[in-house]
Amino acid sequence: MSVADTRPAAAAPGGSDTSGRGSAFRSGTPEGDGVTVVEPLIFEHSRPGRRAVRFPSPSAAARQAAASQPRVPDPLRRRAAPRLPEVSELDLVRHFNRLSHLNFAIDLGFYPLGSCTMKYNPKVNEWAAHLPGFADSHPLDPAPLSQGSLELQWLLAELLKEVSGFAAVSLQPAAGAHGELTGMLMARAYHASRGEGEQRTTVLVPDSAHGTNPATASMVGYATVTIRSNERGGIDLQALREALGPETAALMITNPSTLGIFEDQIDQVIAAVHEAGALAYMDGANLNAILGRFRAGEAGFDLMHFNLHKTFSTPHGGGGPGAGPVGASDRMAPFLPTPLPLLEAGDPEEVRRNAWRGRSTPGGRFALEQPDARPTSIGKVRAFTGNFGTHVRAYAYIRSNGADGLRSVSNDAVLAANYLRVRLSDAYELPYDRICKHEVIFSGRRQKRANGVTTLDIAKALLDEGIHPPTIYFPLIVDEALMIEPTETESLETLERFVEVMHDIARRASQDPAALRASPRHTPVGRLDEAGAARRPDLRYRFPDGADSAPAGPTEP
Amino acid sequence: MSSTSVPAELRYSKEHEWVRDEDGRATIGITSYAADELGDIVFVELPDVGARLTQFAAFGVVESVKAVSDLFAPLSGEVVEVNEALRTQPELLNQDSYGEGWIARVSIGNPSELDQLLDADAYHELTGQP
Amino acid sequence: MTYSPHTDAERARMLEAIGVGSVDDLFDDVPPAVRATGFGLPPPLTEQEVRAELGRLAGRNRVPEISFLGAGVYRHLVPAVVGEVIGRSEFATAYTPYQPEVSQGTLQSIYEFQSLICELTGMEVASASHYDGATATAEAALMACRLTRRHRIVVSTGLNPEYRRVLRTYCSGPGVEIVEVPADLAEGGSGTTHADAARQALGDSIACLVAQQPNFYGQLEPMSELAEAAHGAGAQLVAVVEPVSLALLEPPGSYGADIVTAEGQPLGIPASFGGPYVGLMAARMDSVRQMPGRLVGATRDVRNQRGYVLTLQAREQHIRREKAASNICTNQALCALAATAYLIAVGPEGLREVAVAGTTQVRHIAAALEAAGLAERRFTGPYFAEVALRMPRATARREALLARGMVAGYPLERDEAALADTLLLAATELTTDDQVERLVDALQATP
Structure with missing residues (x-):
């Protein structure tokens, strides 16, 4: 259903900042049409001639020397300067600090967004990524200058191999969906190498899958076949066996699934896929549940992507950057993207042993694989070697935790999700009442049926309590789904408060449903007209009439 | 707008399209039940005038804020006119499904195809509306 | 060092509430045959030790003088204020703005980003960003294939070789054929793509011509002529640009580019051994429904306040699934924020x-x-x-x-x-x- 139901909602009395930091805002700047503005656009702060950062001019000597060289021909020159905002540095700082106050974030409160693993993002990782030795490292610098970057990538790949039981790992993919794309391109290359490229045309995807799985399959030219889930929330083994055939290229399966359930017949699933000559791809989005318990490579999967921004705590950044490295089994490794970071000289065992003790290995030398060194490779999926800054953070995180820490990450994440499962099952319907992994899925069916309060209303009511809502309406096979992933970093008090708030919302759903439907009341803005936004898209600022660009200034050379 | 309205003079497909037979030409659209199920409709991908439709095959797409659905032709024929107003006011599909929210006019290729469609009572029953 | 807040007493309380004896019981669903046999990771480190280890690795890089x-x-110089803005954890530790009521900071900043990229490129619509310039270019080529319903593309060899490699990989999936038109590398040559050569490579089955301005060799391409050549063959011009150059060079919207892509790294993002960066993509409004990636739009809330939402989402994978314009899910929001703050800081x-x-x-x-x-x-x-x-x-x-x-x-x-x-x-x-x-x-x- 739509979010844009413009049911009357009483405006929150007296300002709308719930950050608790005191409102930096006037109650809203009136605009034409009775519309008010919470924070003006930066373009609306602009004043001609106002400036922030300035740059030195080239010297007279440089200009004079340059004059002997070809100029940029007039027809190729810009005639009017781009109308970028003209503001002072203080204008800029205030603008973005005010905008930041309009955001919810992990560092502000509980964020149990299912399938996103919104765990705490440790600060020492940020410190590491900003070290000048890393930040100023050019990706095309000759290898002798980049030994630290290369060693870090090599070590991170070694750690991820150990976490997953795979033979090799590429760090190149920039996101989970990008890892999926990489994996499916590798599947294509594998089948083609065996002369089965034309024959294998379909990819099997369970009905509980994230939308990226079928979209990825399409992007590499595969047709998607959907496999239904059984009544216990697992993949229906019978349906899978019937769907598998000589045309199947791969199964893409999220494990634990988006229902928060570990596929307890996963060994049989993998065996069935392999029997059909197809490949088993694991979407590793939910790896946070099974660290030290299940290693996809060891279990027989051919491919898997990691989400460093989920499992390994790198910040989500409001929607990126992340990183989606891909692990591959022995037979799939030849197809990994190029270039891989290589240990060119030195004994791998010794280099690892030294690094784990914080030492460099004398004589150890790292290099990037030559672009055409591995003809079986699918090639490059991104420029250079991936989101290196994200690799640094993930490396710092894995080293901080170590083996014991990572095991306890999954233990505590699963413990918290199961705790919420038992504590909330009296108030909300539990479609799959069994031990869950890192997340638990409830349904708002009961509230909808009895009181006309939808899952969307429940989500919006949570906003008023300073809690980010769970993922809603996903997975698609659960009606009115509420997908809750507490993660391991939330204290018992936080979990208890969430339980209390969810119980309170269930109570209010029966006593005063209209009030719930009018939420949120205390957020900076209320429910937004999403239908209007999509019907008449307004995707950029429109300069007022007459706000012509200044002519581009003198543009030597 | 009423989600239970099923005009008696129209024919319906199981895919929730309606047909108004106007002497060899048919106006087609989606039912108000379908429009309600989709929610606020934000975009309609219309067929080109001159396109040939095949009964029960997809001929366009309708998008709401959170869903996408194919449009299936309730009968075969050539598109002679499309509802241009939907390009700027897709909400007409929600507001007036059987009137201003019509989608296309089609020259009927095979009148016997109409027999394969539901009448109002049968469609009403299909949607399980009270 | 772990970041779990739980004491053993709290863990025991939770286990009791769940009704299991130990945490191992919560993993009974992992079939015994495939349980992990090893987990040979190094021991945990304290913050002090982590700093020493990361300092060791950063110190092994030699940043050239x-x-x-x-x-x-x-x-480039990254102004201090840019780091300050993107370092705010309200931006850095938020997720994709799926709940717009508590994500206006991210949403409005993306709307401003889209507006700035439109202004810089002279195009009508810009996406919320892509992984990097190379993948944005590959996505643009596939977008042109959807728009023209053609399955071959022409690529100038003046395009950055990294981008050409990524294009090859992306095109191999759906089987899009790449035809290369060589830049003039002859002795005394211009190092650029001749419009005549482009015209020869184009034909009635080509979806787009991909050319870079300034090109990989730093040379200035005759983009207007290349646009004419592409359009003459019913193909689109995908212009790959460098954002700082657009302060002085004709914006692609003026020379007839249909889709514009760029690497946004020069706009306030450190080199960082290749990433994270931010891919820019801009296009004409009439092709927005084939545009991959997130878009933010302005709208109003129930209190009649201006607000911003993710919009035209029916293009995207979470709704359209196998029929989506792309599988792309994330943008590079924090890097896009850096580019936004940079463009505002420098003006x-x-x-x-x-x-x-x-x-x-x-x-x-x-x-x-x-x-x-x-x-x-x-x-x-x-x-x-x-x-x-x-x-x-x-x-x-x-x-x-x-x-x-x-x-x-x-x-x-x-x-x-x-x-x-x-x-x-x-x-x-x-x-x-x-x-x-x-x-x-x-x-x-x-x-």
């Missing part, structure tokens, strides 16, 4: 100053090396902020200069055998007269 290396990634005048400084200093380099008889320009015709210079024994001398902490550009023979002994040198506002002099001296001392 002087570098003329660009080739798609440019070292139109500052961006012009940056572009002028780079174009002036690179000419200073070329002039100084030519005057000293050390090198000659490999191509004729105008270039922008990078120049291809030929000198005897270029590769060996570049190696020798490395020992002096200097990176003398990018050896073009790595990608093109025809460009032996040719180095691509870049300048930015960080390039000083002193550095240019030291380059001349060092080359003179290294015959």
Whole structure:
């Protein structure tokens, strides 16, 4: 259903900042049409001639020397300067600090967004990524200058191999969906190498899958076949066996699934896929549940992507950057993207042993694989070697935790999700009442049926309590789904408060449903007209009439 | 707008399209039940005038804020006119499904195809509306 | 060091509430046959130890004192205020703005980003960003295939070789065929793509022509003519640009580009060994429904306040699944925020100053090396902020200069055998007269 139901909602009395930091805002700047503005656009702060950062001019000597060289021909020159905002540095700082106050974030409160693993993002990782030795490292610098970057990538790949039981790992993919794309391109290359490229045309995807799985399959030219889930929330083994055939290229399966359930017949699933000559791809989005318990490579999967921004705590950044490295089994490794970071000289065992003790290995030398060194490779999926800054953070995180820490990450994440499962099952319907992994899925069916309060209303009511809502309406096979992933970093008090708030919302759903439907009341803005936004898209600022660009200034050379 | 309205003079497909037979030409659209199920409709991908439709095959797409659905032709024929107003006011599909929210006019290729469609009572029953 | 807050007593309380004896019971669903047999990771480290280890690795990198290396990634001044903005954890530790009521900070900043990119490129609509310039370019080529319903593309070899490799990989999936139109690398040639050559490669089955301005060799392409050639064949022009250059160069919207992509790294993002960066993509409004990636739109809330939401989402994978325009899910929001803050911090005048400084200093380099008889320009015709210079024994001398902490550009023979002994040198506002002099001296001392 739509979010844009413009049911009357009483405006929150007296300002709308719930950050608790005191409102930096006037109650809203009136605009034409009775519309008010919470924070003006930066373009609306602009004043001609106002400036922030300035740059030195080239010297007279440089200009004079340059004059002997070809100029940029007039027809190729810009005639009017781009109308970028003209503001002072203080204008800029205030603008973005005010905008930041309009955001919810992990560092502000509980964020149990299912399938996103919104765990705490440790600060020492940020410190590491900003070290000048890393930040100023050019990706095309000759290898002798980049030994630290290369060693870090090599070590991170070694750690991820150990976490997953795979033979090799590429760090190149920039996101989970990008890892999926990489994996499916590798599947294509594998089948083609065996002369089965034309024959294998379909990819099997369970009905509980994230939308990226079928979209990825399409992007590499595969047709998607959907496999239904059984009544216990697992993949229906019978349906899978019937769907598998000589045309199947791969199964893409999220494990634990988006229902928060570990596929307890996963060994049989993998065996069935392999029997059909197809490949088993694991979407590793939910790896946070099974660290030290299940290693996809060891279990027989051919491919898997990691989400460093989920499992390994790198910040989500409001929607990126992340990183989606891909692990591959022995037979799939030849197809990994190029270039891989290589240990060119030195004994791998010794280099690892030294690094784990914080030492460099004398004589150890790292290099990037030559672009055409591995003809079986699918090639490059991104420029250079991936989101290196994200690799640094993930490396710092894995080293901080170590083996014991990572095991306890999954233990505590699963413990918290199961705790919420038992504590909330009296108030909300539990479609799959069994031990869950890192997340638990409830349904708002009961509230909808009895009181006309939808899952969307429940989500919006949570906003008023300073809690980010769970993922809603996903997975698609659960009606009115509420997908809750507490993660391991939330204290018992936080979990208890969430339980209390969810119980309170269930109570209010029966006593005063209209009030719930009018939420949120205390957020900076209320429910937004999403239908209007999509019907008449307004995707950029429109300069007022007459706000012509200044002519581009003198543009030597 | 009423989600239970099923005009008696129209024919319906199981895919929730309606047909108004106007002497060899048919106006087609989606039912108000379908429009309600989709929610606020934000975009309609219309067929080109001159396109040939095949009964029960997809001929366009309708998008709401959170869903996408194919449009299936309730009968075969050539598109002679499309509802241009939907390009700027897709909400007409929600507001007036059987009137201003019509989608296309089609020259009927095979009148016997109409027999394969539901009448109002049968469609009403299909949607399980009270 | 772990980040779990739980005490053993709290864990025991939770286990009791769940009704299981131990945490191992919660993993009974993992079939015994496939349970992990090992987990041979190193022991945990304290913050002090983590700092020492990361410091060790960062210290093994040697950031050159002087570098003329660009080739798609440019070292610019990143104003302190940019770091301050993106360092705010309200931005950094938020997720995708799926709940707009508590995500207006991210949403409005993306709307501002889209607006800035439109203004810079002269295009009507810009996406919320892509992984990097190379993947944005590959997605643009596939978008052109959807728009034209054609399955072959023409790519100028003036396009960055990294981008060409990524294009090849992306196109291999859906089976899009790539035809290359060579840049003129002949002796005395312009290093650019001739419109005639492009016209020959184009035909009635080509979806788009992909060309870069300034091109990989720093040379200025005849983009208007290339646009005409593409349009004459019913194809689209995908223009790959460099954002700082747009302070001085004609915006792609003016020369008829249909889709514009760019690497946004020069806009306030450190080189960081290749990422994270931000891919820019802009297009005409009539193709927005085939555009991949997130878009933010302005709207109103129930209180009649202006607000922003993710919009036109029916294009995307979470709704359209196998029929989506792309599988892309994330954008690079925090990097897009850096680019936004950068463009605002420098403003139109500052961006012009940056572009002028780079174009002036690179000419200073070329002039100084030519005057000293050390090198000659490999191509004729105008270039922008990078120049291809030929000198005897270029590769060996570049190696020798490395020992002096200097990176003398990018050896073009790595990608093109025809460009032996040719180095691509870049300048930015960080390039000083002193550095240019030291380059001349060092080359003179290294015959």
